[in-house]
Amino acid sequence: MTATRIKTIEGNTSGASGVIENGGGVCRKAYSRSYGKILGYGLPDWSIVSQSEYVLGWHHDSNGWWYADTPHTYYKSCWQVINHHKYYFNQDGYALTDWHQIDGKWYYFEPAAGHPLECALYVTDASGVQKPGEF
Helix, strand or coil: CCCCEEEEEEECCCCCCCEEECCCEEEEEEEECCCCCCCCCCCCCHHHCCCCCCCCEEEEECCEEEEECCCCCECCCEEEEECCEEEEECCCCCECCEEEEECCEEEEECCCCCCCCCCCEEEECCCCCEEECEC
16 A cells, blocks of 8 residues: 655644644644655655565464465464364464453364464364364
8 A cells, every 4th residue: 555645743843733742842744745845755665675475384483383375475363274174363473272262252272282283273072072173
């Protein structure tokens, strides 16, 4: 998304409305990107910044497990069924383990490091046995 306005905080000695009281006159302002009299401000060209390239699938680092769904993105803040097992990925993109409350309900995810279904959601079968279940 391209910004349409440039926001500034500028020195200002007038008593006009919008002046921030901090021992000196400072004012927040915003200008259209096309305003010709604003000097000294630049907008970065984000198109030249390289994007991370991910191999699709599961990845593990010092924070836990995460899943790349495309070469440039990974799951965040969502439920996903992967290989018939359900997982929840937090806002940082890591699969949850142990007990967590999500949208007002409690869920349990396999916490054992190295377990074949680490991070998978536990479900209860008809006999009451809980284990990582298939969906």
